[in-house]
Amino acid sequence: GENVEQHPSTLSVQEGDSAVIKCTYSDSASNYFPWYKQELGKGPQLIIDIRSNVGEKKDQRIAVTLNKTAKHFSLHITETQPEDSAVYFCAASSGGTSYGKLTFGQGTILTVHP
């Protein structure tokens, strides 16, 4: 089955700096890669996603890049703000009978210091 590795496990930055979180996946059939933000006591919130037919996607301060050959994808947050502090999860999904089943990384605790 799919295996997703996420790094780093914790990330501390100053307000205004950029933050980068990286994930690798094992199943070459995976074709959908969402990123979720989870705040304490809440469910994961989808912040951006990318499908395998594109290499990069951007939404304001957030961008995701995908390298299918190397089987890795990354989340980039620019101009970080204290409210970006949360746990971030990457995930991967493939087709077939498991279409829609997400395999998550272990999470990155992002702390943005004012």
Add this chain to the structure above:
Amino acid sequence: GAGVSQTPSNKVTEKGKYVELRCDPISGHTALYWYRQSLGQGPEFLIYFQGTGAADDSGLPNDRFFAVRPEGSVSTLKIQRTERGDSAVYLCASSLEGGDEQFFGPGTRLTVL
């Protein structure tokens, strides 16, 4: 509009008891998913419904766990003979169709004493 809702938000039970966790998906979403999240970990897939049928139940840990979605909307996750190791946050998500963006509910925190 209304998001995914889950009830109860917290459930405390004793080892060996039976529990039911409910999920109300976003209206019109045909796909529904259950995940389990242990402290400090990412969510782990349990089961995926497309309509009323379980399209993939490969994540259910054993036969004490069962889920239903009889009318293709609300789903119930049922756990028999609960064990302390079942303690976790149980998350439900829904999407318009299988493979589309999944939207998560707030979860039910289950504690087995």
